[in-house]
Amino acid sequence: MINNKIEVKDFRKISVSNQYWLWHLTPNTRNELLDIQPISEPPCEKTDYHTFKEIIQQVQIPVYETRISDALDFLVNLDDFFLKPISEGKDIGASVLGFNYGRFVWSTSHLCYCSEGIMEVIAKLNPELLLKFELD
Numbered sequence: 001m002i003n004n005k006i007e008v009k010d011f012r013k014i015s016v017s018n019q020y021w022l023w024h025l026t027p028n029t030r031n032e033l034l035d036i037q038p039i040s041e042p043p044c045e046k047t048d049y050h051t052f053k054e055i056i057q058q059v060q061i062p063v064y065e066t067r068i069s070d071a072l073d074f075l076v077n078l079d080d081f082f083l084k085p086i087s088e089g090k091d092i093g094a095s096v097l098g099f100n101y102g103r104f105v106w107s108t109s110h111l112c113y114c115s116e117g118i119m120e121v122i123a124k125l126n127p128e129l130l131l132k133f134e135l136d
Contacts, residue, residue: 005040006064008074014064015102020125021062022118023097024052028069034094035114040065051115052096058133059122068094078104098125 006014006023014021026038036052037043043050056063075082075092082092097107098121106124108117122129 004065006066008066008071010064011074012102014062015099018062018099019101020129021064021099022056022121023099024063024065025068025071025075025092025095025097026065027094028067036094036096036108036118038065039063052118055115055118055122055133059129060132061122061125061129068092081107081109096121098122100125 024039026040027034030038030041037050039050039053039056043053052063078097092109094113095107095109096113096118098105106121108114108121111117111120119130119133
């Protein structure tokens with residue numbers, strides 16, 4: 001289930017409504033070299049394939065998107081993993097965060113902003129969600 005862009009103020013409503021969900025913090029400017037692209041935008045011209053969207057369509061987990069710059073204040077209070085680089089004025093980069101209701105579980109920032117990173121986030125949420133995933 002792919003959803004529209006959200007604002008931080010929507011966090012509570014989404015958390016109450018979804019047992020497992022992903023929050024995609026997208027870069028402020030599009031980088032076509034990244035494996036993962038915003039699902040609310042068409043795939044890159046270079047690949048014409050949307051890896052993230054393919055994973056989500058198979059696993060059937062809700063995904064919401066917000067630009068990183070719009071969520072910085074929220075991230076500082078979410079987890080120490082994000083607090084340190086933000087407090088040092090460093091860019092945290094795009095990330096996919098996994099939640100169990102409102103509890104932060106894991107993010108692609110812990111491994112990589114790539115397909116494998118997304119699969120790991122989903123596995124940390126609930127490994128049974130990956131039983132729906134099929135490799136071509």
